Amino acid sequence: MFWPDTISKKLGIEYPVIQAPMFGVSTTEMVAAATRAGCLGSLALADLSADQTVALIRETRTLTNLPFAANIFVHHIPEITDALKDKYLKTKQFIEQLALEHHIEVKLPDLEEIKVNSYHEQVDAIIQEQCKIVSFTFGNLDDKSIQKLKENGTILIGTCTSLKEAQILEKSGIDIICVQGIEAGGHRGTFDADHILQIGGLSLLSHIYDHVNVPLIYAGGIYNAKTLRAVKDLGAQGFQVGNLLLASQESALLPFEKERLHNVKEEDILLTKSFSGRYARGINNKYIQAVENSEYILPYPYQNKLTNALRKAAKSLQNPEFAGIWIGQSIHQYSELSAEEILKKLIWECEDRLG
Incomplete structure (x- = not known):
């Protein structure tokens, strides 16, 4: 049998293949499509409010009655200090002027207008809606949330980018660990937003497999049967794919963004904090070049909230130079x-060619 069955049995799915959450790219339709393929769909809930969380869970349930994961951000929210207020104002002014110079008129929000949500209200909403699989990233759940979810019979999937993070997750009782390789597109799941461990995904996976005893999902660079087989041989029992689905029918990317994917080159892809304040892998553009090494990057989630209107404006203008287009390192046909x-x-490729 080609497929390891530990994770598929635990999650109640046919194949241990997981559709990556990809907030802003995935849709409820993509989640449902993944479940129809016998895989685990992941509903990206990021840091939405409890009401938004409930609405998306219910919408997904109108499209599928099969298991899917609710995916949330468990990031630390920085305290608003005078220094942060001052830096926010300067960053806002700089980005508005930068946009104007490139013929994008946009009014970015003042700090007082920004609503930052804690994941704790999402946990309560997820329990209320009886979601039995929860995945999370950017850190670890607090002990009380873990206890509440466990008491509700919820399977927990944490994300790590280092052995240290994997051991923290295992020690706290997380059921399954998703090892995110540095090759993965989108945001890094690292606990420390300012630190990126410079180790390739395959080396990281092998190292973690030797030191933890919970089932591992691997994410980063899987786009065909060969890459999936490689991480299986290194100990992965589950396989998360996101880059493979970026241009799919159910993707929220617009046609001009999908066209940019088809023309991407290796040297176009980089890690950047410029859009959100956390490292994310995407396609280089004029905005990133202007902001990445400047003083105008706020801590997450404030940079992310600040630039949201700019990204929306760029989408409406079909301007890839100011849109955040997240992409992994494995270039393929999309x-x-x-x-x-x-x-x-x-x-089919895995079973037919490698099984």
């Missing part, structure tokens, strides 16, 4: 078939 067909093709 199929525009449905996510269900893409995942079924991956599964």
